[in-house]
Amino acid sequence: MKNLLATFNASTSGDTTRIARGIRSCQRIVDKFPSIRNVDVEFQVITYDARFLPSGGMDDPLKSDFQALLDTIAELPYLESLRVATGWHFDSAYMLELFPSVKPIHTASPLTTASSLFKNPSKIYKSLFPRRTPESTAPTQRTPTRRTPFRFSIDTPILILPAFYPRTISILGSRSITALRLHMLIAPMDWEIIVSEIVQTVPHLAELTILGIRMPVPALIESISALHQLTLLTMDSAPDFVSPPSFRSVPLPPLNSEVLSTPQSRLVSRVTMPANLQKLTTLAVRPEHLDALLFPHNPLPALKTLCLRVELLDLHSPGTSLLMRKIVPRLRATHKSLPLIFDVRTNIAPEALMCRTLDFALSQGQMWDDAFGSIEHLRVRDYGDFSCAVLARWVTVFRGARRISLSGLASASSERTIAEIRRTCPEVHTVTVDGFVEVEVGRWIDTFLELPDDVLLIIFQHLGSELYALARLSRRLNLLALPVYLAHNGVPEPTELCEFRLVNRPMGGDTLSALSSAIYITQTKHISCEFTSGGNVSCYIHHIERLTSFIHKLSSVNAVSLSLVDLGNVDSEVNKLVRERWRRTFGALINVILERSCTSLTIRGAPYLKPDPSEPAWLVSGSTIELSALAQSNSSIHAFSFHPPTTLSHFGIRWTLSALRFSQISILTITVSSAALLEVLAEELPTLAELEVISCPDFLDLKLIELLGKLPALTRLSLPFKADLHGNRPFVSDRIIPSLPNVRSLTTAAPFLLHFLLADNALPVLGNLEIRTSAAAALPSKWSLARVLEALKERGPKSPPVITLELALAHRQFELWLRSGGFRALIGTEVAWGEASKLISGLHLRWSIGFGVKVDDCERILRAILPHFPLLSSLSVDDGTGLEMARRVSVLALIMETYPEIRKVTLNSFPIALE
Known part of the structure; x- marks a missing residue:
């Protein structure tokens, strides 16, 4: 037997016994077949008990069995590779609970014994290494045997927990390790300790891969530079699982260039870098790691392959662009012909973020080209089955790319993706899909884009958000797709009205993005x-x-x-x-x-x-x-x-x-x-010249009248409706009385108007007056609308203005208001109103269904109100029902038959001229 794959799957604590039996069975298999070369041990899903955190998350029998299995595997004479892994569930749920660096972010916390144990993890790890003391006989000090060197992959935090860490170091120190892989989610302080200890244990390591690392760059580079025999180095940072990663697409703009640079890169200049990595030939790291490795004393003379690994989110950060503009000249100064591979992981909302990248690259202009224009080989990972058109258009921002490698792409869309890349990026020579099939892009046929415009418009009517992505591909599609997309989003005539809402969270293409992209607007x-x-x-x-x-x-x-x-x-x-x-x-x-x-x-x-x-x-x-x-x-x-x-x-x-x-x-x-x-x-x-106050609290009325006295140039004034008088209002005081000498149009409530009329030579040029009142209005004692109009007429020899009365029918029982004499109390006695009503030429009626007025009350209210205004020439009606067409016709018929002198009618803001 050469290969052994052992997978342990459990979901409840009751499955622990079954896992223990499986581990012991696996150990017997390993004992029976010493010729095993490749071992893969994986724990899929495990529910842990907080009481066993000090023992590594397992109870004592299970821990002992697993330790015995590790010891047996480590003794295999022909072992070539060993991998121990756990799933994402283990890392994200269990490890966040375990390590104190991220524990405050989460509500879950271990028991008191576990919390006290991990208050200072550095002391724990250091205490696990008795090799630091002369009397120690720790296994890490044993000289590696001549047994076959092997590759060790630690894709789990289990092996670095205190219960198993000595076994891990023992395995690393007892045998020759040709390649080491570390992939886990743990706290930054724990990474720094573990990397330092492992590097000291395997100083002759040739290949090192560290994924998910979270520690300061200077400390990381200082530890790794101690590996003088290193030929291959791969490093990648962990995703930001504490803060939502989507907000990284809209970072605060830095105030200066120093803030633009990453914190790690700013620290590098203050660290004395260790010896060079003279034998390093293959390097795949993040930009901040490369910036540290390209320190002037580390030219990396043997470097033959270079890959920069980034997240798609990183491309929207000005700091990434600035760092790339800093790295590229230094890299070309020492490695002029070295091809640069740019590896982008696109597993988080790729369509939305790629559209943002297009906008960001456009806004950056030449600075973007200086940062990313020298990239010849572009590698895209984990794109899935998203739009191939968006991906092809996104590739165009990397102007120097001649080779595209795609992995994690849906098999059904691979051909369409290659065809779109061929059409959109003619300078690309080769496309590699999943590392297996290398296709010359010239072999693929054309796409539907060669269809005529009328056929495309029919197709576009059945598309949704894809229209925005299509519009970014060419000028022709911009002119064809965006009008359809905008019409679907409520903007049918963008040259007349552009109306949209913006949500304060990262999104893909929205209405504003489409409007900004439309070349015809x-x-x-x-x-x-x-x-x-x-x-x-x-x-x-x-x-x-x-x-x-x-x-x-x-x-x-x-x-x-x-x-x-x-x-x-x-x-x-x-x-x-x-x-x-x-x-x-x-x-x-x-x-x-x-x-x-x-x-x-x-x-x-x-x-x-x-x-x-x-x-x-x-x-x-x-x-x-x-x-x-x-x-x-x-x-x-x-x-x-x-x-x-x-x-x-x-x-x-x-x-x-x-x-x-x-x-x-x-x-x-x-x-x-x-x-x-x-x-x-x-x-x-x-x-x-014109002031309209929509609303004003009663306690600010005096301040408002003071303001009017300071605006002598006013020609039109509109003040809010006031229903009644309470307490010491400015209308009962003559301290401040603006004369409003230039006001030609005035809209106000009766109390304000009475106050203005107290001034000498009040409203000398007033031509249009609209008096606001309501069924609930209360005028000062012994005052009515008739007396208000009479006072206005008595201003002097001036001709009376054109007067419109705005009447708000907000009373819950309108008929009761009429029968109880409320309307008569409002307008005054019949004799006084008979003369005053002749001054009113316009009437504006407003009411709402919400205040008890029935849907069919429009005609009844008009028949009750209009006889009191014999000289009306215009009428405006606003109700909460909308006045559907049938009622609108009946209302117009009533007005034309009964009141022929009314020549202008407005129904719910629709003007109607009567012939």
């Missing part, structure tokens, strides 16, 4: 973008940067609407650096909007943090970076809508309005959330 009339709450703040800031890039590529945009997110409603930490970056990023967005001839800007939501107590106030005349960077002297924006209902930051409000102070803003629509907003409006926009 050069301008649009309106952009509406809604950011969603939650998620990572880096994603949020990244989305703002993406939106900035999209608007920057447009020649013009007329209107922009933004619904932003309060930074207090994100799931990640928001510190001072994040604050500064958000302000800088959002300021750049406002700059681009103003530069693209935007005439209307709307900001909704709560985009600002509460101010930091240590943060100084941002003065209007200040010279801070934020304010100076936002100054625009040639902006064409004239309409600004600002609705932050929960904003409490005085600094944030002033900063936003300061960004617009050099613009010619004539129309401002705001939701008043704090007195701070009213305080700075007059300072920033003293020449404002």
Whole structure:
């Protein structure tokens, strides 16, 4: 017998006895066949008991049997390879519970005995080596015998636990090891100890593979450089299983070049590197490992094969690009003809991340080519059955690649993938699939892309997210596929309206990605973008940067609407650096909007943090970076809508309005959330012509009237509806009475209007007046609408304005309100109203089903209300039901038959001109 494969599978603690019997049977087989050359021992799934953690996760009988099996295997005279492995379940669940370096991240914790044992693992490992003392007789000091050298693969953390670590070192020290492989997930502090001890035990090792390592690069290189006979070295870092790896695709942009470099590479310069690896011929490591190995004193003279191993996520990091630009010149200075293999693992959302790579490479430009342009051999692992079109397009960013190796590719898509690579990358000579079949790309036939446009459009109607990937392949597909994709995502006419939502988590191609990629979109009339709450703040800031890039590529945009997110409603930490970056990023967005001839800007939501107590106030005349960077002297924006209902930051409000102070803003629509907003409006926009206040708390009414007195240039003013009077309101005080000398159009509630009429020469040029009231409105004592209109008429010799009455029917029992005289109390006595009603030429009725009004009440309400307005010329009706077509026709018939003097009708925002 030459080969032995032993697999132990158990799912419950009751299976321990069965595993022990299997281990003893395996030991008897090994004893019986000393000619065995290759042994593979694998534990598939095991449920461990925390009480046995000090013994290595196994109870004593099982531990003893396994130790005896290891000793028997180690004595095989012709042994050539030994592999001990466990599945991913063992590593991710059991080891995270065991090692204290990552234990705080998880809720599970071992029993007290195990926790106390592993508080200082370095002392444990060091105490396991009696060879450090002169009187020791540890097996690691024995001279290797002349038995056959073998390859040892440790693909499990079992063999490095305290219960088995002495056996592992004994095996390494008692026989010649030609190749050693370490693959496991353990804490960084444990890696550093184990690698150092193993290197000292097998100093003549020729081949070393370390996968999943997590330790500082300087310490790792220092240990490995002690292996002077090393000819092959393969190293790869472990995946980041503590923090979600998807967030690595949107890292915070570094503030300087030193931050861009990896922490390990910054430490290398402070370490005196050990002796050279003179015999190293094959090297497969991560970029930070190669950066350390290429230290000026380590030229690696015998190197013949070089492979850089990275994750697809790494390609989105500016630090990786900077490190590659640093490595390539140094490598070519000593190894000019050495081919560079670039190994990329793509097992995490490859389609989405490859599309991000395309965008990142495009934004980097020449810097990307300097970093990755010299790669001749590109190796892609674990792509699966994802889109071959996306993979082929992604390959194009590596302009120097002439050979493509694919592994882990679905067999059904291999031919299509090669065909797409042939079409998209004509400079590629050879494609190797899974290392077995090497195919000249010229043999493969053409794909469906040669079909005519009308046939492709029919096919595209049945595709979904694949359309975005197809659109990245060629100009023709961009023009054909993206309009269909955008129509499927709610943007049928991007030149008219681009409306989309952005989710604060890493995603693939979304609507904004498609809009940014569309070469036929050069301008649009309106952009509406809604950011969603939650998620990572880096994603949020990244989305703002993406939106900035999209608007920057447009020649013009007329209107922009933004619904932003309060930074207090994100799931990640928001510190001072994040604050500064958000302000800088959002300021750049406002700059681009103003530069693209935007005439209307709307900001909704709560985009600002509460101010930091240590943060100084941002003065209007200040010279801070934020304010100076936002100054625009040639902006064409004239309409600004600002609705932050929960904003409490005085600094944030002033900063936003300061960004617009050099613009010619004539129309401002705001939701008043704090007195701070009213305080700075007059300072920033003293020449404002049109102001609309959507809502304002009652306690800020006096501040609002003070603001109106500081805006003498107002020509149109719209104030929120006020239902009643409570307490000491400004309308009962004559301390502040603005005359509004230039206001021609006024929309306000009756209490505000009464207050304005107290001024001398009040509203001298008023031409249009809309009075807001409701079924629940309460006027001051002895006042009615008739008296309000009479007071307006008595202003002087001025002609009365065109008056429209807005009546909100929000009472739960409308008929009761009519029968109880509520409407008569609102308008006044019949005699007084008879004259006053002649001043009203327009009526705006609003009601909602949610307040008890039935669906069929429209005609009944009109018949009850309209007789009180004999001289109406226009009527506007808004109800919560939508007025379907049948009811709309009946309402129009009623108006035309009964009130022929009404010539203009608007039903739920649909204007209808009556002939």
